[in-house]
Amino acid sequence: MPRQRRFALYAAFVAFGLAATAAAADDGLDDGLAALIDRAAPGVIADRRWLHQHPELSNREFETAKYVAGKLRALKLDVQTGVAHTGVVAVLRGGRPGPVIALRADMDALPVVEDVDVPFKSTVRTTYDGQDVGVMHACGHDGHMAILLGVAEVLAARRGELPGTVKFIFQPAEESAPPGEEGGAELMVKQGVLSREPRPEAIFGLHLFAGYEVGKVGYRAGGIMASSDDLRIVVDGKQTHGAAPWAGIDPIVAASQIVLGLQTIASRQMDVTEAPVIVTIGKIEGGVRNNIIPDRVEMKGTLRALDEDMRRQLHERVRRTAESTAAASGARASVHIAETHAYPVTWNDPALTQRMLPSLQRQFGARLFEARPMLGAEDFSFYQQQIPGLFLFVGVRPKGADPATFASNHSPRFTIDESALKTGVEALTRLAWDYLQGRTA
Ligand SMILES: [Zn+2]
Numbered sequence: 001m002p003r004q005r006r007f008a009l010y011a012a013f014v015a016f017g018l019a020a021t022a023a024a025a026d027d028g029l030d031d032g033l034a035a036l037i038d039r040a041a042p043g044v045i046a047d048r049r050w051l052h053q054h055p056e057l058s059n060r061e062f063e064t065a066k067y068v069a070g071k072l073r074a075l076k077l078d079v080q081t082g083v084a085h086t087g088v089v090a091v092l093r094g095g096r097p098g099p100v101i102a103l104r105a106d107m108d109a110l111p112v113v114e115d116v117d118v119p120f121k122s123t124v125r126t127t128y129d130g131q132d133v134g135v136m137h138a139c140g141h142d143g144h145m146a147i148l149l150g151v152a153e154v155l156a157a158r159r160g161e162l163p164g165t166v167k168f169i170f171q172p173a174e175e176s177a178p179p180g181e182e183g184g185a186e187l188m189v190k191q192g193v194l195s196r197e198p199r200p201e202a203i204f205g206l207h208l209f210a211g212y213e214v215g216k217v218g219y220r221a222g223g224i225m226a227s228s229d230d231l232r233i234v235v236d237g238k239q240t241h242g243a244a245p246w247a248g249i250d251p252i253v254a255a256s257q258i259v260l261g262l263q264t265i266a267s268r269q270m271d272v273t274e275a276p277v278i279v280t281i282g283k284i285e286g287g288v289r290n291n292i293i294p295d296r297v298e299m300k301g302t303l304r305a306l307d308e309d310m311r312r313q314l315h316e317r318v319r320r321t322a323e324s325t326a327a328a329s330g331a332r333a334s335v336h337i338a339e340t341h342a343y344p345v346t347w348n349d350p351a352l353t354q355r356m357l358p359s360l361q362r363q364f365g366a367r368l369f370e371a372r373p374m375l376g377a378e379d380f381s382f383y384q385q386q387i388p389g390l391f392l393f394v395g396v397r398p399k400g401a402d403p404a405t406f407a408s409n410h411s412p413r414f415t416i417d418e419s420a421l422k423t424g425v426e427a428l429t430r431l432a433w434d435y436l437q438g439r440t441a
């Protein structure tokens with residue numbers, strides 16, 4: 001499948017490349033958007049700085065929501081607040097009939113103490129999971145919101161000639177809701193953000209990434225970010241003296257065999273030519289002292305895949321491997337997958353990707369690249385389960401910075417070259433504009 005997809009994409013690339021070259025002279029990008037984007041750019045930076053200095057954790061984006069809603073109301077959009085806790089949804093109806101699309105930005109910050117020396121540095125503190133923590137936009141969601149506000153400004157300025165409707169989705173809790181709460185894209189979908197009128201037929205989004213240089217825009221058809229399912233395995237044995245193991249059942253040895261057995265799933269049980277999968281055990285707990293073989297061991301981990309079918313296979317094999325390995329020694333393994341955290345694959349619809357590729361090429365030229373998939377997860381995937389969606393990566397690493405040492409997303413030293421914000425506005429404006437115009441190959 002991926003090989004066919006890649007071939008189709010390559011063929012599309014060639015065909016579109018030729019078409020774009022032929023059309024470049026009369027069509028190009030001279031549709032007035034560039035000037036509007038330039039005009040919006042300083043405001044986008046100012047918005048990002050305000051949001052950066054006022055970060056809020058997942059499902060607590062109260063001031064953030066007020067700020068965003070105020071800006072959208074000033075643009076005379078139809079604004080709804082309190083969606084999925086603190087989400088904001090705004091509708092821009094164009095002056096001409098046409099399709100409905102959605103653009104999405106996420107709103108939450110992380111429990112991280114900022115270690116970047118900028119005038120708009122965050123000094124916010126709050127309580128998270130019973131601990132006193134700093135709060136920082138360490139994943140760039142401040143930039144995502146500022147970009148989307150900029151896109152709203154640009155498209156609102158041209159609303160009379162806009163053939164269709166744009167739904168702007170500002171979504172809380174991408175980094176996952178606090179324990180015991182619902183939230184994020186999953187809750188937005190549940191509350192009807194895609195099924196209520198106006199109902200979008202496609203959705204676009206992006207993520208700022210430290211891994212790529214500023215100015216670069218990455219796309220990929222199919223899985224661009226992984227599914228993420230939490231894993232908990234409880235191994236029950238029978239407690240006994242450490243000097244008389246035969247009198248009990250040792251769950252520590254069984255758990256050790258399970259850990260190693262799980263690593264053979266990726267290497268021996270899955271078709272590695274399709275896409276990679278990851279099984280990670282990050283926590284093992286069991287026993288109280290050196291000479292007692294305990295009753296029980298509990299392990300926690302995470303499972304990643306880039307294809308929903310492989311994700312299902314992975315779950316099945318983790319269960320089988322853990323249960324059968326434990327059974328071999330008379331122990332019992334109970335496997336719990338996706339109890340508290342489960343994000344689907346961020347799957348860029350191949351047809352939509354192919355359709356929008358010429359637009360991205362016209363806008364970005366050589367700055368556009370086919371990105372390798374990332375095995376991190378994104379809850380944008382929940383929208384893509386409902387309607388075709390396209391998710392892009394936008395680079396933020398300053399030119400000349402060393403990729404090996406430049407701070408990654410989620411680091412207390414995460415920072416962005418703010419000219420990336422304009423690139424983000426260009427990407428989403430271009431996608432929305434061209435999609436609504438029905439511009440295709
Ligand atoms: Zn993040």
Ligand SMILES: [Zn+2]
Pocket residue numbers: 139140141174207
């Ligand atoms: Zn993020």
